[in-house]
Amino acid sequence: MILPDHARLMARYNRWQNESLYAAADALGGDARLADRGAFFRSIHETLAHILWADRIWLSRFGKCEKPACAGHETLKLWPDWEGLKADRQAMDDVVEAWAAGFSEDDLRGNLEWYSGAAGRNMARPVWLLVTHIFNHQTHHRGQVHAMLTSAGARPDDTDLFLME
Known part of the structure; x- marks a missing residue:
């Protein structure tokens, strides 16, 4: 089990890394952020939107925000523009x-029970495990x-946890 401090x-x-990636992506144009780079969610923009x-x-x-109104592969419906994605990311970092x-x-x-679309069934897991999963998924x-x-020539900051101040 993890502790609250973790x-x-x-x-x-999460916030530190998001600030780094979004700042680096800001240096690229919109076409470069949306270019299909062969990733699972194709582009920089779409992968950030998926996160x-x-x-x-x-x-x-966990009752902390509204559920998105689209499937995970349809995130451009929610965030078609870069500025909207950035603003919503900053707001979500506050929520997190x-x-x-x-x-x-x-x-x-404790445990959390929910319906998982990915698994196609009701699930129940320990909260500490799900918290770990959420942060692991982001990373x-x-x-x-x-x-x-x-690879696009941008320069995000280091990702090493021990370098965070």
């Missing part, structure tokens, strides 16, 4: 940090974005 640390890391979509899906299950700040050890020991896809940005 969730708070990962929420800070935000997934954060909203998960945080909606407030959510993590509110955890107690008892909260993390996984941000790594893909980091690689796409680097």
